[in-house]
Amino acid sequence: xxxxxxxxxxxxxxxxxxxxxxxxxxxxxxxxxxxxxxxxxxxxxxxxxxxxxxxxxxxxxxxxxxxxxxxxxxxxxxxxxxxxxxxxxxxxxxxxxxxxxxxxxxxxxxxxxxxxxxxxxxxxxxxxxxxxxxxxxxxxxxxxxxxxxxxxxxxxxxxxxxxxxxxxxxxxxxxxxxxxxxxxxxxxxxxxxxxxxxxxxxxxxxxxxxxxxxxxxxxxxxxxxxxxxxxxxxxxxxxxxxxxxxxxxxxxxxxxxxxxxxxxxxxxxxxxxxxxxxxxxxxxxxxxxxxxxxxxxxxxxxxxxxxxxxxxxxxxxxxxxxxxxxxxxxxxxxxx
Amino acid sequence: xxxxxxxxxxxxxxxxxxxxxxxxxxxxxxxxxxxxxxxxxxxxxxxxxxxxxxxxxxxxxxxxxxxxxxxxxxxxxxxxxxxxxxxxxxxxxxxxxxxxxxxxxxxxxxxxxxxxxxxxxxxxxxxxxxxxxxxxxxxxxxxxxxxxxxxxxxxxxxxxxxxxxxxxxxxxxxxxxxxxxxxxxxxxxxxxxxxxxxxxxxxxxxxxxxxxxxxxxxxxxxxxxxxxxxxxxxxxxxxxxxxxxxxxxxxxxxxxxxxxxxxxxxxxxxxxxxxxxxxxxxxxxxxxxxxxxxxxxxxxxxxxxxxxxxxxxxxxxxxxxxxxxxxxxxxxxxxx
Numbered sequence: 001x002x003x004x005x006x007x008x009x010x011x012x013x014x015x016x017x018x019x020x021x022x023x024x025x026x027x028x029x030x031x032x033x034x035x036x037x038x039x040x041x042x043x044x045x046x047x048x049x050x051x052x053x054x055x056x057x058x059x060x061x062x063x064x065x066x067x068x069x070x071x072x073x074x075x076x077x078x079x080x081x082x083x084x085x086x087x088x089x090x091x092x093x094x095x096x097x098x099x100x101x102x103x104x105x106x107x108x109x110x111x112x113x114x115x116x117x118x119x120x121x122x123x124x125x126x127x128x129x130x131x132x133x134x135x136x137x138x139x140x141x142x143x144x145x146x147x148x149x150x151x152x153x154x155x156x157x158x159x160x161x162x163x164x165x166x167x168x169x170x171x172x173x174x175x176x177x178x179x180x181x182x183x184x185x186x187x188x189x190x191x192x193x194x195x196x197x198x199x200x201x202x203x204x205x206x207x208x209x210x211x212x213x214x215x216x217x218x219x220x221x222x223x224x225x226x227x228x229x230x231x232x233x234x235x236x237x238x239x240x241x242x243x244x245x246x247x248x249x250x251x252x253x254x255x256x257x258x259x260x261x262x263x264x265x266x267x268x269x270x271x272x273x274x275x276x277x278x279x280x281x282x283x284x285x286x287x288x289x290x291x292x293x294x295x296x297x298x299x300x301x302x303x304x305x306x307x308x309x310x311x312x313x314x315x316x317x318x319x320x321x322x323x324x325x326x327x328x329x330x331x332x333x334x335x336x
Numbered sequence: 337x338x339x340x341x342x343x344x345x346x347x348x349x350x351x352x353x354x355x356x357x358x359x360x361x362x363x364x365x366x367x368x369x370x371x372x373x374x375x376x377x378x379x380x381x382x383x384x385x386x387x388x389x390x391x392x393x394x395x396x397x398x399x400x401x402x403x404x405x406x407x408x409x410x411x412x413x414x415x416x417x418x419x420x421x422x423x424x425x426x427x428x429x430x431x432x433x434x435x436x437x438x439x440x441x442x443x444x445x446x447x448x449x450x451x452x453x454x455x456x457x458x459x460x461x462x463x464x465x466x467x468x469x470x471x472x473x474x475x476x477x478x479x480x481x482x483x484x485x486x487x488x489x490x491x492x493x494x495x496x497x498x499x500x501x502x503x504x505x506x507x508x509x510x511x512x513x514x515x516x517x518x519x520x521x522x523x524x525x526x527x528x529x530x531x532x533x534x535x536x537x538x539x540x541x542x543x544x545x546x547x548x549x550x551x552x553x554x555x556x557x558x559x560x561x562x563x564x565x566x567x568x569x570x571x572x573x574x575x576x577x578x579x580x581x582x583x584x585x586x587x588x589x590x591x592x593x594x595x596x597x598x599x600x601x602x603x604x605x606x607x608x609x610x611x612x613x614x615x616x617x618x619x620x621x622x623x624x625x626x627x628x629x630x631x632x633x634x635x636x637x638x639x640x641x642x643x644x645x646x647x648x649x650x651x652x653x654x655x656x657x658x659x660x661x662x663x664x665x666x667x668x669x670x671x672x
Contacts, residue, residue: 070521133578143516146524180479180566185406188482188563211570215578227524228564230516234547235568236575242469242551243579243612250608257600264597265587272586276579 001033001055004312005095009038009064009082010102011305012298018101019046021305026052028306029313035095037061037086061085064102067298071105075113083107087114090291097292097312099283101300107293108144108286115291118321120328123148124288125156125226126295127163128233131276134217138164139178141223142284143230150194153177153223154201155328159287160221161203162327166318176209176219178228184208190225201331237278244273282307285315288328292321337369337391340648341431342641345374345400345418346438348634354437355382357641362388364642365649371431373397373422397421400438403634407441411449419443423450426627433628433648435619437636443629444480444622451627454657456664459484460624461492461562462631463499464569467612470553474500475514477559478620479566486530489513489559490537491664495623496557497539498663502654512545512555514564520544526561537667573614580609618643621651624664628657 004025008018015038022034023046034052036043037059050056061082065074075084083102087110089095100107104126112124125141138160145152157175164173177198179187184195187208198205209219211232224232247269251262274280282304283296292315296308315321340361344354351374358370359382370388372379373395386392397418401410411420419438423446425431436443440462448460461477474496481488493511500509513534515523520531523544534541545555547568560568583605587598610616618640619632628651632644651657 131578133582146516178567180482180563188561211567211572212574212577214571215574224567225524227516228567231514231547231560231564232568232571235550236547236571238548238551239466239572239576240579241548242467243576243608246469246612247583247604247608250604251601253607254604258604261597261600261602261604264593265601266597268583268586268590268594268598271589272579272583276582 001031002029002313002316003033003035003095004309005035005037005059005086005089005098006305006309007038007082007086007098007100007102008036008043009061010100010298011300012067013301015039015042016046017300017302018305019043020302022056022309023050024302024306025309026055032309032313033057034309035059035089037089038064038082059085059089065106067103069103069106071103071109074106075109081106081110083110084114087111087291087293090115090293096316097294099294099296099308099312101296101298101305101308103298104143104295107295111286111289111291111293115289115293118288118290118325118328120331121288122152122155124286125152125159126284127160127287128284129281130214130236132215132217135170136168137214137219138221139214139224139229139233140221140287141226141229142233143226144286146225146227148225150190150197153194154197155331156287157198157203157205157221157223158201158327158331159324160223162323163285163287163320164220166320166323167314170220172204173220174206174218175203175221175223176206176213178222178224179208179210182208182210240276244269279304280307282311285311287324290321292316337367338365338649338652339369339371339431340645341371341373341395341422341425341434342645343374343418343422343434343436343438344372344379345397346436346634347636347641348403349637351375351378352382353636353638354641355379356638358392358645359386360638360642361645362391368645368649369393370645371395371425373425374400374418395421395425401442403439405439405442407439407445410442411445417442417446419446420450423447423627423629426451432652433630435630435632435644435648437632437634437641437644439634440479440631443631447622447625447627447629451625451629454624454626454661454664456667457624458488458491460622461488461495462620463496463623464620465617466550466572468551468553471506472504473550473555474557475550475560475565475569476557476623477562477565478569479562480622482561482563484561486526486533489530490533491667492623493534493539493541493557493559494537494663494667495660496559498659499621499623499656500556502656502659503650506556508540509556510542510554511539511557511559512542512549514558514560515544515546518544518546615640616643618647621647623660626657628652
């Protein structure tokens with residue numbers, strides 16, 4: 001049985017989306033157990049007709065950390081916050097993995113301080129899988145650490161490469177250093193400092209990559225400082241939303257025939273949206289901890305929650321904590 | 337007469353695209369003169385049927401800087417490179433503005449070293465107008481300077497704000513500092529250092545903005561280091577291309593009715609593409625020089641060249657060099 005703890009209280013769309021997402025996952029994976037963390041009374045109405053027996057457990061938590069709270073202070077003050085209880089279930093051996101759709105900073109604080117870092121790992125990173133023409137590209141760090149050091153980039157590349165190979169089935173993943181040109185002469189001070197370290201590291205380093213290479217299949221893993229990664233991630237989400245809405249608006253302004261065209265095209269758009277949506281990705285793994293923790297979107301729907309649980313499930317199946325620990329340990333040996 | 341010099345030799349699609357673009361612009365603006373710089377023999381075949389009299393001048397240049405050449409070295413070695421001759425026409429008083437579709441680094445070197453910076457301006461910036469739901473948002477710097485200082489960000493914001501107000505007609509443009517969250521507590525060391533300087537500066541500073549705010553109308557000007565801006569710009573171009581191609585592919589996989597829908601939707605897509613394309617924007621002004629220089633895309637089509645010439649024309653009409661000089665001078669006074 002694979003046991004996944006889910007913070008049920010912090011989704012902006014409400015407790016019911018999380019509960020329905022969990023129910024969907026339980027129906028799909030017969031060897032899955034879900035531990036829903038939060039207010040039992042709030043969850044009860046949505047579980048009336050469900051009977052998963054021991055595969056579903058409600059774990060009470062009396063507090064929650066809101067989107068606007070300062071993560072570090074809130075984590076310290078609210079010992080019984082749902083995100084903290086969720087992370088503790090791994091530490092206590094009651095769950096194998098966990099996910100939360102809440103305040104990213106609070107998830108980061110709760111997961112990191114509760115589970116601790118893998119031995120030898122400098123700082124954890126949030127990895128996001130961006131849709132690309134032939135699958136996806138891992139972008140990390142996408143917001144866990146700003147003003148990082150070159151050594152962080154190397155460790156993140158090690159973990160990203162392992163993840164793409166083990167969980168996503170990519171052979172010998174191509175790792176790039178995100179920069180302003182492919183040539184080794186193009187970059188900032190950090191790129192120049194990191195390049196020799198990346199070359200010496202045990203993964204398939206292909207050199208500098210550019211923003212566009214996240215989507216054209218040129219690389220499978222792109223590493224950068226969390227400041228850059230977070231801005232890129234949100235810019236990409238922003239323009240994707242603008243394009244999809246813009247096309248919808250453009251249909252409205254069109255001729256009668258174009259409007260018919262719009263109606264007939266709906267399945268096309270839905271298929272495309274499904275193939276590329278963050279909902280389907282589920283969430284971003286927080287890599288580098290002594291436990292599997294997946295950060296998902298504050299605005300997550302039941303579909304996204306179900307997929308975040310799926311990502312937890314797959315990480316456990318692939319024994320990722322043990323493998324990450326081994327690769328970081330080996331990397332340490334190499335540097336020493 | 338407004339006189340615009342155009343580097344005719346460095347467009348990847350060939351001399352003819354530049355010449356045809358210039359012809360389009362000449363037809364649209366009766367008070368425009370274009371100086372086409374390059375090999376007269378290469379241009380001649382495309383100008384046979386045209387007669388613009390004194391409004392079209394061919395200025396010979398015997399060399400060109402390729403896309404793969406190291407910009408600084410090539411600029412020094414090739415005194416008669418088309419991009420350098422183009423920039424010199426402004427310096428010599430023969431042109432009021434200039435544009436080149438070549439190697440961005442070479443344009444930057446030729447323009448900066450030939451024209452010189454506005455007095456008191458630390459470093460010039462490339463400004464790109466990104467399409468947003470209600471018009472556009474200026475992103476700068478998008479690649480002229482990496483590892484910039486906080487003082488650069490303030491000067492770029494001053495110039496971007498002036499540009500949006502004067503050329504784009506935006507009242508009291510909202511200026512944001514690109515970061516990883518709206519809250520003042522979210523950012524990297526540079527954001528924290530720049531925030532008080534931005535607050536004290538004479539423009540409408542709205543605080544931190546996120547990647548998504550480039551597209552949702554929350555800000556009119558977003559400033560960041562050239563490393564971040566260039567990666568964001570290319571990532572955004574990359575996903576936009578992937579989405580448009582992805583939808584096209586998705587139509588192909590669809591049912592017969594969906595394919596009909598695809599055909600009927602073509603005008604919708606074309607309208608949307610036109611409204612948001614880089615072609616229509618023309619190019620990015622290099623702000624902060626004693627002259628107007630617009631950097632356009634290496635792969636520019638005749639439409640894009642025509643629009644780059646239009647941007648030159650508008651900048652001259654709005655007397656932007658004089659106004660930029662005044663705003664930087666006033667900014668200096670304020671700091672002192």
